[in-house]
Amino acid sequence: MFKRIGSDETEIVTIHVDGVAVEARLGDSVAAALLASGLPIERETPVSGAPRAPYCMMGVCFDCLVTIDGVGSRQGCLVPVADGMRIAIQKGRRVLT
């Protein structure tokens, strides 16, 4: 659905989305990289289980919440990707162990 601008020659990094290796560009936000990945990245909300995806891309709507390197409910649109980053799509409420 989203296509990168063809002339973008920014350095490529690899992130892992639910275990799947995905290419991203240095400088991407996590939310942008997820949208560009083409993977099913909808999270499910903690209360009603409704599907959500990144929306405002500027830190306001909190719809892009995602687990990054083990820390849950981070705003994907505000965190730049880093090589080797591990992303988990949140389905419902966090289960504490």
Added chain:
Amino acid sequence: MGLAREFDVAVVGGGLLGSSIAWGLGRLGQRVVVLDEGDIAKRASRANFALVWVQTKGLGLPAYTAWTLRASETWAGLAQALEEETGLDVCFRRPGGFHLALSDREMVLRRDTLARLHNQPGAADYRTELLDHEGVRRMMPEIGPEVAGGSYCPYDGHVNSLRVFRALHTAFSRHGVDYRPDHPVTAISGENGAFRLVTKRGEIVAGKVVLAAGNANATLAPMLGLHAPMEPNRGQIVVTERAAPFLQYPMTTLRQSDEGTVMIGDSKEDEIDDRAHHMPIDAVMASRAVRMFPMLGALNVVRAWSGIRVMTHDGFPIYDQSASHPGAFVVCCHSGVTLAPNHAFDLAPMIVRGALDEAVVGAFSARRFAAQDGGKAA
């Protein structure tokens, strides 16, 4: 010439307290108007810990223990009535509640408090037991090693207080309660057996008036020969992201809401500016919470806020009818959530009858302050 009475009762204040009373009055067929402040009112109804709490209430006034116990016993009925009228589940749960101690010293303090409560003449038995670490752990296996023990009271519970607030307001329309936001009352006078209430949006005339305006009762009450000495304070609350249910029991400083957030609270500051917020206070509260339940350390904090407590001088409720202006009532209480069923089911009928029931609420007259303040009390 008498004034044309538009309403049987004007309730000043549309928070949980005023709304509980107004809803109770509306159910009894009264024509009720609620005069409320606007959205930016310092509203304890939107800044509270949502406990329905019994243990340790009433030290110094045993009647308060009985009054609170009565609320705990009737809360399920209120929740059911609200659901029938509005379809909203306010999520009242009464699994019992804990107060946890993080050291032997805190355990001793708790034991002393419970003993003093128990030894009061006429104290209602609210079956609070003191448990050691093992006793607490049998009921809550998730506690950390630093928990020395705690007290457990089977009458304690909690509720979704924001939804209670919404449900009461939703139910207003069913009983013709006329809710008027942005109508702060600036003056009240009694004339020819009716009351004239001045707001910035005009005047209202009602046969009776109930002051339920929280800390603002302190300035409104003297207009009607009543006395409401208030001493507000501030509390801070920390809220985590939502997690799958893991805390079955509410605690004095910690609870998991029906929608999964964990609320950490119970600070108390003399400062009464709710726009200020002090991180060191949050840090202490969060640290204690993690010592109680180490698994909380994995949760993110998503917000923290301050709220102003409605508080009388001695912390106990005030219920009075004016001697100089019969038909004018003042109602002050800190526990607008816990006592909501009493206000709807017990107090409202007394207001309709025009007489407070001495046997039920007589202990809560502001006359008790007369000795301390040189007889200013009504």
